[in-house]
Amino acid sequence: MKKGLFALPQAHVDAATMDAIEWWSTYGSETPELAEVAKKVLSQPISSSYAERNWSTYSYIHSIKRNRLNNKRADKLLFVHSNIRLVSQFSESYKEGPFKEWDINPESSNLESSSVRLDDMQWESLYKDVAGKAKGKRQRVD
Incomplete structure (x- = not known):
């Protein structure tokens, strides 16, 4: 259930007619962290x-x-x-x-x-020394 400013009927009307960044500036005061993230995301240029x-x-x-x-x-x-x-x-x-x-x-x-290249990669993080085994033996980590 929506609460606060998000529950206002005018917020729903403005969501359809207002610029998104302007809408978050107007109605995002109760959730400042969410409003800040929304403004940053909406400010990203659209590119293909x-x-x-x-x-x-x-x-x-x-x-x-x-x-x-x-x-x-x-x-x-x-x-x-x-x-x-x-x-x-x-x-x-x-x-x-x-x-x-x-x-x-x-x-x-x-x-x-x-x-x-795939051939050049060293996947050291995929292997670890096996505890209790002879030194130098390794086991694959899945």
Whole structure:
């Protein structure tokens, strides 16, 4: 059940007619933290660049050379590629290397020369020493 200013009939009318940021400035005083988050989210510019980047990556993954991939497998590879790219953004070589341009101008990304590849990743966090076993033995963590 709505309470306070959110329960007012005028709030519902204004929600349909007012600018969203102005509405939150008017009716968000009872929930200042929520109003602040809403204003920040609503202030973000709308862009299709993220979707375009995903489509570009998808077309790279599901190219003519790899046309036998089914959609589910290609989606999984896209997920892995995107997450590897996110992880690489925290490495020193990414911050100082030629790929920092991706953050400045993401439209100029070149997927063929990606700084991080699946083969180069070291998944040390996926393994841990097994307690009570001989040193050097490792166990996979699922």
